Amino acid sequence: MSVKQQKLELVCPAGSAAMMRAAVEAGADSVYCGLNDETNARNFPGLNLDAAELPDAVRWMHNRGARLMLAINTFARAGGVAAWQEAVDTAAKAGVDAIIAADIGVLAYARDTWPGLRLHLSVQAAAGTAQAIGFYVQTYGIKRVVLPRVLSVEEIAKLVRAVDVEVEAFVYGGLCVMAEGRCALSSYATPGSPNLSGVCSPPESVNYHQTGASVAARLGAFAIDRFEPGEAAGYPTLCKGRFVVDDKISHLFEDPVSLNAMDLLETFRKIGVAAVKIEGRQRGKAYVSRVADAFRQSIDAIEAGQSTAPFASLLDGLAEGQRETAGAYRKTWR
């Protein structure tokens, strides 16, 4: 495949209709959201759209020249597949621009029932090789793959050349250190399974326990982190906690950092990435306004042959854990 360089499409998260509008007003080309049930991977209380809201949301987006994608990206429950099929029907009838799915059963249903519906392969499918992506292209006719966040830039460049499909890469927000869709850490400790119920380290399982001066943040029965006086007690996301191996306490899996690949936007454009994605449907209007604005200006600057450096400070203070990384995009991460 020859690599087509094109202007990067900016894909932003929406946990509500208000957040969707905020994202577009700040410069998003596309917005993705889920329905408020277990069919999407951010199944948090008060988040996502009701099926009845979807047609209006699509109309509003199209009037603004923007695209709406619906994430139906959990794995359907055995015996409960109908709920996922209904979500696909809802999306198709509302006229969404694409659905984002990972389950081959859901993809097959969408392909067979709604032949005109554009399919994007969710990051939850963990398709990070040309063969895996090729399989989804050949079998389900996917038009875009959202890449797992465990690949380096060099690997992405090779992949873009090797596959006949648009590539979307995460550039900002929460960072999974495990291959997405292949991680059962949360369901081992709590009733929340990312794959099955769309939740990771669920709030219902979080409790804080004071021992002397320090506070332990627990998920179910397990302490995920411990904070000393004066230390900000963060949310105990399982893979970002502190653990003990051989008597040494460390952030074993990953430091409490979030992804920021603004510096790599120009590289992504050069290697033929079609779209860049912001994580964070759960983070609200103010967040998406600032992040969409910063990345809009950066992408426009690249098109004008200018540096993105002036826009880096627009993201100050937004990162979860207040610290950022380019993650696996730089090979030294491993």
Added chain:
Amino acid sequence: MELALGPLLFNWSAERIEHFYAEIADESVFDRVYLGEVVCSKRMPFLEPALVRSADRLADAGKTVVWSTLALPATEREQKLTRELADFDGEIEINDMSAVYARSGRAFTVGPYLNVYNEAALAEMLSFGCVRLCPNIELSLDATAHLHRVSPTLPIELFAFGRLPLALSGRCYHARAEGLHKDACQFVCDKDPDGRTIATVEGADFLAMNGVQTMSHGLHVAAVQVSSLRAAGVTALRLSPHNVDMLAVAAAFSAFLSGRIEAHELLSGLSGIGLPGPLINGYLYGAPGHMAMPA
């Protein structure tokens, strides 16, 4: 009901591996034995000759030998190895979607690393050539029973003994814990023949690391009434190799399956052989995986 020995997930020496499978060939009750590196391709060059010799010995002893693919092939070399295995004429188990494509319709076993959670996904897999299913470890026995009702003739092999493979990463935690980089890891995962325990800051043993894989600290044991296993369509139990007397583990499961011992006797027998963690079974009951529900 058959007994299967799952692929070895830990980094044992070639010598140890050959000795282990010789014993399995000569003395065990296993019907099927899965070989091949699932976790980390860097281990392969050292182990392959021993595995190939083991395969011959196991086959000569009348065992069905199945080769398992890597669970997360990423580099070009790993993709090439996966393609080559997908082309293999014998029985293979697939643990990554990339190999489904390369298998191009020939028969294969769906391994526990594939996301087959429901009847629609299973129907797809059957159309690609799936002839046997080892359900994803997160599936409850009820969910497995549902898959069985939809595909009643499909052999189902339940993950029944061992630390659970919970997650895979591009990053190697053994290397990270030792202050090394994955690309120069010095194969430090060989220090831990059952994985290395990860404890919480409150001192509770929680998980175990095995290179790029994160596992449960507890050992999952499917000590479920045999009638319930059959009702869920289970036709084989998979035991995952650990650094204990696996012949004794297999013998205990064999006694349980034939009705010579009860579930509680199986559990108490296993508790006495020096396992690296407590016995758990939560996933089978739709509960968090670390839990131990009454047998």
